[in-house]
Amino acid sequence: MDQFLAFGIVGLSTAAIYAVISSGLVVTYATTGVFNFAHGATGMMAAFAYWQLSVGWGWPVWLALPVILVVLAPLFGILVELLMRPVQGLGDAEKLVMTIALLSGLIALARWIWDPMEPRSLPSFFADRTPFHIGSATVSWHQAMTMVIAIAVALALRVLLFNTRTGVEMRATVDDRALVGLTGANPVRANRVAWVAGTVLAALGGVLIASMVSLDAMQLSLLIVSAYAAAIFGRLTSLPMTFVGAIVVGCMEAYLAGYLPQNEYLPGLRLAAPAILLLIALLIFPHRKLRGRERNLTQVPVPTVRGTFVFAAVIVVFGLMLATVLGEGDLITYGQIFAFGVIALSMVPLIGYAGQISLAQLGIAGIGAVVCANFGADGQWWAIPLAMLIAGAIGALVALPALRLSGVYLALGTGAIAVVLDRWIFPMASLEIFGREFAFFNMGSANLAGPSLFGFHLDSTAELTVFAAVCLALVTAFVAAIRRGQLGRRLIALRDSETAYATFGGSLLLMKTLVFAISAAIAGLGGALYGMQLRAVAPEQFNFVAGLGIFLIAVVGGLGVVGNGLFTGSMIAGPMNALVALIPATQNFVQTLPALAGLAYGSGSVDDGIVPSLRERFDSALRNPIAMGSLAVAVLALWMLRIADLINGYVLVLGIVIAAAAAFGWGVRRVPETDSESESEIPVEWWGLQRPWDEKDEEVLDRAIATRG
Incomplete structure (x- = not known):
């Protein structure tokens, strides 16, 4: 009983911190409609800044803490509000990309400023005071202070929201932002107050929890997963239920740490428990439709057969060029273009065609790498389709929760799955399956070998590079064929309106399961190719944060076009590596580039993606x-x-x-001048009469008729 009480005290003190952080998340979302994925990274930056002031520069606590909470955090909140204001009236996709880009960027910035190889720690508050006792449980003054602060935050938020004019504006903004403006209130001020309050609470939580863990940018940023689970308990609207959720999460973590059996398989469960609880909360608790409208759905281009085969040939030739002109070391680096391209291409049918947001693609790619390492150690060619099959089966399982989730909720769910893979599954010890030992990353890394095809063993880096290029070309042709066929049209209809798709007899279960399985199988292939190129891979290369960079570059490239695979792979493994090779001092700056690209896309600087824009601009030259x-x-x-x-x-x-x-x-200059404006003004009903008919016009005409009907 004494041990149970002691773990309960630890859980409640941790829950108090989660309550502070998650309440800021709820206040921000309920007022602005923006679910801030970077909320935990904000607390992480505050923790590092507090360490810099108090430990690095020796400032006293009474000075360092107010500077963080009263000066730096509010200023950062105002900066984020200015950054998010342009996307306030846009859809969930733009907001999602902006906050994910901010999360990725803050982690990269923290690693740039504070060397991750240098250990750092923060002392707890009142560490010099003697702890007191509640029964047989020992309570430190730091733990007691966190509980008091959580209660004070709850009372302060109650007063702010229900006893001040600004609070009334904040609550009114939840219902109708435009109507609030007509009443003479100031919704911009309400949003700014919400961002400042949320940022201050994230900073306060980050400083409080930093003394309990090591100062690591990724670890501190991902502590937000626990706060996400607490916020979902409150359905992103109820602060009291959010506090209840924080207590559940905090106590669960403490009791798992105390009572979970010690063996090779369960320690990672404690680390992944918040993510598992988040996924369960998403599936169990009913939630209202997320605020904001969906983004304006644009036409997904239909690639021609001739164009697809020409582009596939270009990919293969590009692979041959790299294999013949680069040395062994450079080829290992730049040959990753094609593996990353396959992983990025897995997002096109899932996100670009079907509109199902997934943040777990790199984690699923890790499954493909692990399967190929276990069954293809001696070059067995069938290990690659087996890796795709198992990854596809995992993707089909992921589709089941996707039936209840959409938009940001689906992003949260798939992100939770990625964290579970990262923290629990991949570090797990080997298992015995059907009498055969199966090792994930063998508690360290997984070794992969090239396949044997048609009597030839692809072992050299040059051969594997060409093989990966051929695979990317084949997957590109396959994804293009999906878009041209009936399945592609069904996926587009699913993206446009799930309700309408089901009303007209479509099976949401079948279609979501199918597209998740296809996407996961492609990602599994990409993971296997990535492992073969490097010969050995570690679980850190498939973690959640690493996947965010690929997601952001793929979004910027344009998730509706098949050329995005080569574009994303080239951007990640091409110029970014080349810049670091030429100027090593730019390595930290290069890590921030995906975040900067995501911020540019979310703010509207890049319309439907770079690849479609380039294709439209140079279409005449390509023809x-x-x-x-x-x-x-x-x-x-x-x-x-x-x-x-x-x-x-x-x-x-x-x-x-x-x-x-x-x-x-x-x-481009050889194209004769045409009156493009007058052509664009021709109603779709007159296409084919007043201008030549194009095979792509059929889908546009169908959409126009459906919209007007």
Whole structure:
């Protein structure tokens, strides 16, 4: 009983901190309609800043703490409010990308400022005072203070929301932002107060919990998963239920730490327990429709058969070029383009076509790598389709909770699954399945070998690079075929309106299960290729935060186009690695680039993605046989010169860039001037009469008729 009481005290003190953090999350969402994925990263930055002031620079606590909570946190809250204001009236997708980009960016920024290899810790408050006792349980003054602060925060929020004019404005904004403005109130002020209050509470929680864990940017940022679970208990609206949820989460963690059996399989369960509880809460508790409207759904382009095969051929040729002009070390680095491209392409049918947001794609790719490592150690070719099959089965299981979730809720659910894989499954010891030992990452790393195909063992890095390029080309053609076929049209209909899709006889269970399985199978293939390229992979390479960077680049590229796979892979493994290789001092800056790209997309600086924009801009050049033929000849000539060692790699890259610029520039200028405005004003009903009919027009016409009907 004494032990039970002691663990209860620890759980309540932790719950108090979760209550403070999650209440700030609820206040921000309930007022602004923005679910802040970066809420935990805000607390993390506050904890590091407090360490810098109090420990690094030796400031007294009575000065450092007010500077953090009264000066820096409110200023950061105002900055975030200004950053989020442009997306206030947009859909959930833009808000989601903005806050995920902010989360990724703050983690990268913290690692840039504070070297992650240097251990840091914060002393607890009142550490010099003798603890007191409640029965047989010992209570430190720091624990007691956190409970008092949680009660004070609850009372302060009650007074703010129900006894002040600003609080009334904040509560009114929840119902109708436009109507609040008509009454003479100031919704902008209400939003600013909400962001400041939420940021201060996140900072307070970060400072309080930092003394209980090591100062690690990722660990502190992901503590928010516990606060997410508490907020879902309150359905993102009720502060009292949010506090109840915090108590449940905090006590659960404490009692698991105290009573969970010690073996090779269960310790990770304690770390993953908040994520599991978050997923359970999402599935059990009813929730109202998320505030805000969905983003304006744009037409997903239909790739032509000829264009798809030409693009697939370009991917293979690109792989051959890399394999013949790069050395072993560079090829290991830049050959990852095709593996990352396959992982990014897995998001196109799932998110781009079907509108099902998933933050677990890299985690599922890790499953593919693990399966291939276990069954393809001696080059068995069938290990690759087996990895795809098992990853697809996992994806089908993920689809089951997706039936109840959508939008930000689905992002939370898939993010929780990624955290469970990261914290529990991947570090797990080996299992015996059907009499065969199955090791995840063998408590360290997983070794992979290239496959044996048609009597040839693909073992060299060059061979594996070409093989990965061929796989990316085949997956690109497959995803394009999905879009052209009946399945693609069904997925687009599912994205447009799940209700309408079900009303017209579509099976949500079947379609969601199918698209999640297809997407997961593609991600599993990408994970296997990634592992083969590196020969050995560790679980850290498939963690939740690493997946956010791929997600952000893929979103910026454009999740509705099949060319996004090559674009994302090239951006992640190409210029970012090249910049670090040329200027090593830029490594930390490069880590922030995905976040900056995500912020640019969310703010509307990039419309439907870079790839569709480039395709539209240079469409005429791509259709010009003289321009493309000349470019192909120039690239082939430069390639042969590099193989003959007559030019170096820098000249090759510069020559290709110049040739591409000249070909595309000439091809665009050769297009005759047309009255594009008058053409765009032609009603869709007159397409085919007043302008030539295009095969892509059929879907546009169907949409127009359905909308007007």
